[in-house]
Amino acid sequence: MNQRPGNQLFDAYFTARDMRDVFCDQGRVQAMLDFEAALARAEARVGLIPQTAVAPIEAACQAGHFDFAALGEAIATAGNSAIPLVKALGKQIAAQDAEAERYVHLGATSQDVMDSGLVLQLRRALELIDSDLAQLGQTLATQAQRYVATPLAGRTWLQHATPVTLGMKIAGWLGAVTRSRQRLQELKPRLLVLQFGGASGTLAALGDQAMPIALALAEELQLTLPDQPWHTQRDRLVEFGSVLGLIAGSLGKLGRDISLLMQTEAGEVFEPSAPGKGGSSTMPHKRNPVGAAVLIGAATRIPGLLSTLFSAMPQEHERSLGLWHAEWETLPEICCLVSGSLKQALLVTQGLEVDAERMARNLDLTQGLVLAEAVSIVLAQRVGRDTAHHLLEQCCKRAVAEQRHLRAVLGDEPQVTAELSAVELDHLLDPAHYLGQARTWVERAVAEHSALTA
Numbered sequence: 001m002n003q004r005p006g007n008q009l010f011d012a013y014f015t016a017r018d019m020r021d022v023f024c025d026q027g028r029v030q031a032m033l034d035f036e037a038a039l040a041r042a043e044a045r046v047g048l049i050p051q052t053a054v055a056p057i058e059a060a061c062q063a064g065h066f067d068f069a070a071l072g073e074a075i076a077t078a079g080n081s082a083i084p085l086v087k088a089l090g091k092q093i094a095a096q097d098a099e100a101e102r103y104v105h106l107g108a109t110s111q112d113v114m115d116s117g118l119v120l121q122l123r124r125a126l127e128l129i130d131s132d133l134a135q136l137g138q139t140l141a142t143q144a145q146r147y148v149a150t151p152l153a154g155r156t157w158l159q160h161a162t163p164v165t166l167g168m169k170i171a172g173w174l175g176a177v178t179r180s181r182q183r184l185q186e187l188k189p190r191l192l193v194l195q196f197g198g199a200s201g202t203l204a205a206l207g208d209q210a211m212p213i214a215l216a217l218a219e220e221l222q223l224t225l226p227d228q229p230w231h232t233q234r235d236r237l238v239e240f241g242s243v244l245g246l247i248a249g250s251l252g253k254l255g256r257d258i259s260l261l262m263q264t265e266a267g268e269v270f271e272p273s274a275p276g277k278g279g280s281s282t283m284p285h286k287r288n289p290v291g292a293a294v295l296i297g298a299a300t301r302i303p304g305l306l307s308t309l310f311s312a313m314p315q316e317h318e319r320s321l322g323l324w325h326a327e328w329e330t331l332p333e334i335c336c337l338v339s340g341s342l343k344q345a346l347l348v349t350q351g352l353e354v355d356a357e358r359m360a361r362n363l364d365l366t367q368g369l370v371l372a373e374a375v376s377i378v379l380a381q382r383v384g385r386d387t388a389h390h391l392l393e394q395c396c397k398r399a400v401a402e403q404r405h406l407r408a409v410l411g412d413e414p415q416v417t418a419e420l421s422a423v424e425l426d427h428l429l430d431p432a433h434y435l436g437q438a439r440t441w442v443e444r445a446v447a448e449h450s451a452l453t454a
Contacts, residue, residue, distance in 0.1 A: 014294060016132075019339030022124050023332040025068045031117035032085055033061035035221065039108055042216035046209050049103040056100035060092040080325075082110035107198055107206040107213070111231050111319065115195035118331075119223060122240065123192055125335045126184060132342040133181050133247070134453060139349045140174035141446045143167075148442045151431040152268055152359040153370060155260075160370050163363060163431040166269065166354065168438040169257065171445035173349075176250035178449050183243045191240050194218040197229025200318045232315035234327070241309045241331055244338045245302050251341045252299025255292035258348060262289045268359045272351025291348040298341040305334050363431050368406030372396050374434045375410065375425070382419045391415055 011020060021027055040057040043049045066088055074084030086105045094101040105113070148167035153160045196214050197203060203210035218225040230236065261269040271291050308330045312323040363370065372392050380388035395416070399409045407429050410416045420428070427433055 014297065014340040015336040016128070016339035016343045018128055019125060019336050022121050022128070023336060025072075026063045027121060028081070028117065029066060029068065029071070029085065030063040031120040032082060032113045033063060033089070034120055035108075035113050035116045036086070036089060036105060037061040038220035039105070039217055040103065042213050042220050043103065043106060045216045046212045048206070048209050048213060049106060050099075053097075053100040053103045056093050056097035057104060059096070060089055065092055080110050080114060082113040086110075086113070107203065107210070108196065109199050111324070112196050112198070112229075114328075115231070116221065116223070118237075119192060119195065120221065121332070122237075122335070123223075125339075126188070126191070126240075129244070129247070129335070129338060129342065130181060130184055132339070132346065133177055133184070136342060136346055136349065137174060137177045137181065137449045137453070139346065140170055140177060141449050143349060143352060144170040144174055144442045144446060147354065148439050149432075149435070150354070150356050150359065151363060151435060153363050153365075160363075160366055162370055162373055163434055165435055165438040165442075166359070167442045168435075170349075171442040173250070173254045173257075174445045174449055176253070178445070178452055180243065180247045180250060181452055183246065187236075187239055187243060189224065191236050192223055193226040193230070193236065194221060194223040195229060195231070196225075197231055201229040201231055203229075231318060232320050232324075234309070234313050234315065234324075237327065237331055238309045238313060241306055241334050244334050245306045248299045248302040248334075248338050248341055251295045251338075251345050254345060254349075255289075255295025255299070259289040259292040259296070262287075262292070266358075266362065268355055268362060270353040270355075271348045272353060291344040294344040295341050295348075298337040302334055302337055305330050305337075360431075367399060367404065368429050369396055369399065371429045371431065371434055372406060374428045375406075375416075375420070378424070378428060379416065379419055383415070 037058045040049065040054050044051045044054045066085070071081065071084050071088065074087075075081050078084050090101050090104050093104060144167045146167070147170065148165060150166045151163045152166050152169075154162050154164040194214070194217060196217055198205050198210075203214065206213055214225055258269060258271065260266065262271065270287070271289055273287065308326055312320075312326045312330075315323045372395075376388050376392040379391065382388075383391070391413070395409045395413055396406065398404075399406045402409070407425060410420075410425055410429075411422065416425075
């Protein structure tokens, strides 16, 4: 009866298909129906409803049996998706077993169905995100080790600073991914919990059987039973959204770095090429960072969506008007945006194209100035810090004014040559000899990733 809704034009670009499947209409409805089927099983286990009612209820709890267009129209009147779904479910069951229909949705409220269904969706979303993060982490670990000793210009305030290595830069991306994976693991026990409170959170309709049913229902859905229902306590969902926001921001940083390294003036690192990828409708020569654009776009959009989740936290009393409604599409959209960002990050990092020769040429664009610090530090130990700093500052100005390499200027400066030999100067002005702890940072980032993955 129902076909998978057509994707929006931009879905394939900004969202991973498997994540959209989680949050499409079919995914939403099936998650709520999974709750209803589990509720019937739990209540039968406790003896509240007859065991014979379970099979007819379970048989009807298949999303493919329902008309999503009709449900959508009914939601506009009902005010939420559970009310018309439960009515339609009852009709489905009654057509086969009128007796079983009496026991559908017994003791639950609409928000129990929707929130628990959402948690089931989020569990799958979390699995997808964690899997992609683990794969991305492994890719970054491999690339960081591959380029651990490949020098390139460090850049501060968008200007050349001292040399770093490409491996060190990638290790920075890796560290952020590892921390995000740690955060997801830490929040799982708080997020993956049942919502079951009935009309006002007391489960009064179930009497003395309320707690046994709640425990059985949590077990059926493989969720934890929380200390109490959380109809208007939304911190769990906002925490998850916040961690997704951190993931998006970290991936945005990765995308920003790559897009800057792809600039014509830099030309050091590139997204992998493919037919038709990154082209222009009018300029045949263009090679645009289309993957990085998704990473930056998601990092830009998600903070606004997060602000909606935070704004919706002060919900009224035992059930909210409007604030709860504001969440319905917000958190799923964040999940979808992060999924698309992760897919693009994997494509970009797995096929990185690196021009080490261009990096070396760019390092020399300032004709040795980026290594002035290296000379100054060694010279300071022989003539004092202030003297060395002032002397190197003057030599740098002279090198710029005369358009000469700093090595040549230093070689002509008696105060320098009196302290440093030609061999020492050559060594100090070689970027490969001024990489500090770059290798150590890579090793530490890779070790932390490996420890989490083991």
